Amino acid sequence: MNRLNTHLEEAKLHIKRLEDVLNRLKKLYPLNVNKFESLTPQEQDMLDTLAFRFSKLQDLLGAKIFREFLQETGFITEGKSFLEILREIEKEGIVDIDTWNEFRKVRNSISHDYPDEVEEKVEAINYLIENTPELIEVVKKIESKIK
Numbered sequence: 001m002n003r004l005n006t007h008l009e010e011a012k013l014h015i016k017r018l019e020d021v022l023n024r025l026k027k028l029y030p031l032n033v034n035k036f037e038s039l040t041p042q043e044q045d046m047l048d049t050l051a052f053r054f055s056k057l058q059d060l061l062g063a064k065i066f067r068e069f070l071q072e073t074g075f076i077t078e079g080k081s082f083l084e085i086l087r088e089i090e091k092e093g094i095v096d097i098d099t100w101n102e103f104r105k106v107r108n109s110i111s112h113d114y115p116d117e118v119e120e121k122v123e124a125i126n127y128l129i130e131n132t133p134e135l136i137e138v139v140k141k142i143e144s145k146i147k
Contacts, residue, residue: 011065
């Protein structure tokens with residue numbers, strides 16, 4: 001198994017957990033401040049899982065899968081900046097740069113626990129619930145292109 005396939009197998013583990021937690025979070029969506037402040041410990045754990053797995057999947061895509069995919073398609077990635085890699089990924093129709101940057105922005109905002117920024121956290125969680133399927137779709141597009 002080559003490195004790309006190994007990384008895609010890891011991505012599938014994250015996707016499985018993301019899909020499971022998204023199904024269980026449907027009853028909370030859309031989340032608001034009142035709901036957020038009255039979450040059970042189990043519901044809080046589900047939100048933590050969502051944030052963790054989203055972050056892990058996005059990191060895996062950005063740090064490994066995009067480069068490996070482009071190398072498989074003959075694109076030279078050595079010495080290329082991440083922005084150059086991302087531009088090539090966009091040309092392939094996998095994800096556009098603006099969407100990717102929005103994923104990063106939201107991911108960064110939820111990775112910090114600031115008690116006085118509950119509204120921003122709730123907004124970020126709702127974004128993750130709405131847009132995690134789009135991140136999952138990035139992996140599926142790559143898989144379909146290598147078959």
